[in-house]
Amino acid sequence: MCLAIPGKIKSIESKFDGLVRMAKVSFGGIIKEASLEMVPHAQVDNYVLVHVGVAISVVDEEEAKKTFQYLEEMGEVEDELNISGFLPDKEEYADQN
């Protein structure tokens, strides 16, 4: 029921005198119509998350990469912790940065 799929906005058209924005959204080549009323700032080429014919979120493309970087960053944090004895104390460190 809560299934929602991200797709790319191909085109946008206004209905009800501009009150309602409807989009053609491509899901890997399959085009379906979705309401953009819940995502007023969504534009053509944005990826939106669509649930039962309504776009409910615009994909944050920067955040989307973090899942791929998480393990590396975790490794870096561990490395940092391991060498923490060699780092200046926190306040000094913050000043330098």
Add this chain to the structure above:
Amino acid sequence: MKFLTEYRDPELAQRYLDEIKKTVTRPWTIMEVCGGQTHSLVKNGILNMLPKEINMVHGPGCPVCVTPLNLIDKAVYLAEEKGVILCSYGDMLRVPGSQKSLLEAKANGADIRILYSPLEAVKIAEQHPERQVVFFAVGFETTAPANALSVVHANRLGLENYSILASHVLVPPAIEALVSDEECVVEGFLAAGHVCTIMGMQEYHPLVEKYKVPIVITGFEPVDILQGILMTVQQLERGEARLENQYARMVREAGNPKAMETIYEIFEVTDRMWRGMDVIPQSGYQVKEAYEIFDARKKFTVDIAEAPENEDCIAGDIMKGLKKPFECPNFGTKCQPENPLGAPMVSSEGACAAYYHFSDMVNRQIA
């Protein structure tokens, strides 16, 4: 990027699994709240790949499963006796009512239509001014904006023949009911990503603080779920209880303000009966009085007595995480998707259906 298939990468999934194995030192019980996550866990074989210390239990996040029996009886009654065009998401059709399911009513000639979106039901009402059209509006917070939007559209169009039979449920009160239950065995939660896409994270901070339980808002693809489990296990192993957001590509702290505005325009919070569980205070939505002409409960007089649940079904224990589907004596024998005793065997999000369809993917010893 498609923001979908990348999160099914087997190599990345394996790396997350390896990290989970490295991190875990003792047994932990974690509940994934959403039925979509249950299916992803089972279908992708994740349950078998997790280290044995991690016991995943399956939550009540299947709106079809918790829709009260009495409401299904009412929907059947509206379709059969009141002659309405009853529109519904496909999942609801095979759920058994006390006498019959909507699918059986449809087979007997009732005008019941399966729709992808409630906005399509508004179009049907527009095309059939001579008929009453009722949309069976079930769902969690994820679906509430779309269901509310259908009323906004019908109102804008001045339609007098459209109404919704609303059965909306809310996740945070259900988590609270579970963790405050003495029998609760859950030590950490994967919260439902799409629910939080709408409602944001605010409602979960007090739960984490009050019950000292880690909650990680998690997506639905295999890599998402493995990352969510890793983040939960890291917290548990460190003795922490924080709210974290694995699904930040979709979920913002403040949720989707426009969607919430639409929900609160049409709905107000009310106590709600959860099938298989109990009445949970302030755990659902009902249509506001200002929009009662769009509320099928008010529009039609439907007086149907509460019928008893099938005693052979242990859905409640399954949705509270106390039992696994394999522990039910009727699993796969008396109860199958084609002929279910209870809703979790029917729904595409029900735990029993997940185990039934993908039983090869589940090691029975886990159950």
